[in-house]
Amino acid sequence: MATSADSTTFGAPLDTVSELIGGPRIDDLLRRSARRSPRHPALVADGEVLDHAGLDGRVTRCAEALRGAFGGPETVIAIAAELTVDFAVTFLAISRSGNTSAMFNPLISDDALVHVLNACGARAAVLSPRMHRRIEAVRHRVPALRQIVVTSDAGDGTPVLDELPRAAVPDGEAARTACLQFTSGTTGAPKTVRLSHDNLLVNAAQSAHAHQLGADSVSLDNLPSFHLMHLNTALAVGATLLLCPAEDQEAMVELARAWRASHLYSLPVRLSRLAGDLRLPAFRIPSLRAVLSGGSTLPPRTTTALSEHFAVPVVQGYGLAETSPSTHFDLLDRPTTGSCGPPVAGTGCRIVDVRTGAVLPTGEKGEIQVKGPQLMLGYLGAGHGEAVRPDGWFSTGDVGRVDEEGRLTVVDRIKDVFKCDNWLVSPTEIERVLMRHPSVADCVVFDYPDELSGAVAVGLVVPMGDDVDPAALAGFVNARLPYYEHLRHLWLAESIPRSATGKVQRRDLRDRLLGKP
Structure with missing residues (x-):
């Protein structure tokens, strides 16, 4: 609960989610799921179905190929976050190979692409043929990038991942930085966020608990790119993850019905289009338990329309690249329209005066600060200063308020972005x-x-x-x-x-x- 003295709110204790944390590396979540439920479907996309054992075996083979091609440990390997099985396999394999992934948005401009590849110091990249063509066009501007392999034949002689010779990976080897992700500052230049295995593992458990995911859950991602949290949360509980990048509402509903989806993840713009679709009265997903949205605020009209139609909670959360990413999520049992909900387990939140940094009472608007075990290791590179205060608090740059029950509402942004x-x-x-x-x-x-x-x-x-x-x-x-x-x-x-x-x-x-x- 929020305190009137300092607006500090902590979620449930971390020990409530500790059983979901699977090991020292993020790919150990998959290893555990493969032991517990080897034949349970793990990933579904474009008609391809991989069970947990099959996915685990594919990740191991890929890890051995990456170790053979790029060596290790801690080689930075760039990957585009396309909503595909290949991305999930490659991300987990980079972890298993003892190296560090650098995830970038496949939709960014060429100039931004050059910036992030140079900023993270990627020496290698694993790419789809489409992304390979984009990077080849600007490769002369990324001098550190020495080796590229593709996930399928690009037709130009570039080495194909499955055809690479393999090398054994030492047991238990892990990079301190599991993953590099990118965000933007006030000037628009992306910062490189360093996330540890612990950051990702803890947040997978925090988010799975907040979303009420279990082994019987089927999550459908209707998104234009891969959001790592959805893969990690599904693996944490041994659930099934459906990948559906298309904007075709009817195809999305048909996939959800066929696989008895329990959780639908999408963006506000797509959910609003679904809510306004003239065919909505005919769209039924009897298995659905929740519709979950992230990013920008979900319009109240959309929330009401979808909640009434599907008879399930329609909720949103809050987070940042720097927090792996989730810090807040609304309560599925008691949703509040417009709220991002209370902090996830083990997470602190307080509101401070934008100018003075003084902690504000409950209900007042100010800058949102957060703390918790999902908070990043820091930014890569010089010139960013100490992003995290000595007492563990991180200033988000967003303005919000916290109510008496500890629920966060985001109301504005300090920065121009x-x-x-x-x-x-x-x-x-x-x-x-x-x-x-x-x-x-x-x-x-x-x-x-x-x-x-x-x-x-x-x-x-x-x-x-x-x-x-x-x-x-x-x-x-x-x-x-x-x-x-x-x-x-x-x-x-x-x-x-x-x-x-x-x-x-x-x-x-x-x-x-x-x-x-």
Whole structure:
């Protein structure tokens, strides 16, 4: 429960989830599930079904191939988080081989791709043929990347993973940093987050407990890319994970019915489209126990529509790359619309004054700080300072409030970055692309509320010359960026207000556009 003195809230004790933590490495979750229920389906995608024993054997073979190709321990191996069986196998195999995975978003722009590959120091990469073609086009800008293998024949002679000679992996060997993930700072330059095996194992247990997952659960991921938490939570309890990247609502419902899905995971934008689908009255999933959303806030109208239709709780949580990722999740038994719920087991949360850092009483808005065993080892590279305070608290950069029952509501963001469909968006990065156009003299990009996506990018442009078409400028930008960074609206302006130091107040401009005082 929250205390009125310091708004600090702790979830259930960690010993309530300790039985779900499977070993010293994250892939040990799979090893345990393979022993307990070898023939129980583990992963289902595109008609392929892998039981726990089959998945475990495939991971071992892949680990031996990776050790033979890249050596170890602690070689950084880059992988694209595509929602495929190959990604799950490769991620677990990198762990089993004693090396470190560097997961990157397959939807990012080429410039961002170059940045993250250089930032993490990846010497090797395991890629699908599609991602291999993208990286080959920019490989000359990533000098440290020496070796690439593909998961299936790319047609250009690149070594194929299954055809590599294997090498034995020493028993029990583990990299201190299990995984590198990427996030964005105020400038839009992604930071490299270092996560340990303990971080991932604990958060898998915390999240599985909060989501009420068990061995009989069937989780369906209707997402554009792989979110590692869903794989780890399913393995922690020996559940089945269905992968469904397509946006086809009918196909998703048919897959859920065929496999008797209990948990549906998706993004607010997809869930809102499902809620507004004229075919919704015919969509029935009798086995469904919960609909779970993450990233941007789920619109209340969507929550109500889906909850009433499926007669299950529709809930959301909160987390960050730095927290492996989950820190909060709403209560399935007592959901509160708009809330991210209380902290997951063993997690602390408090609200502090944005300017002074003083702890605020229950109910007041301020910056969200969190602490717990899922908190990262730190950022990779120099120049980030001490991200975690000496007393263990981490400042999230988000603004929220905590109620008397310890439930968190996220209300705003301190930084200029915002989330669109669960992806962090940097206005600065969009501005950099916009400024490449010869007709742009000055510009500013900021977030604008959107019921489906949480927020979208909009901007003002000071044109250079006459007859400048805002739609053409937006098209120029959107062709060079992933969909969630697309400019939805663009207006022409005579000038952009700036401070004496040249800084623009994005929030002020946004408020003016919204008509706020």
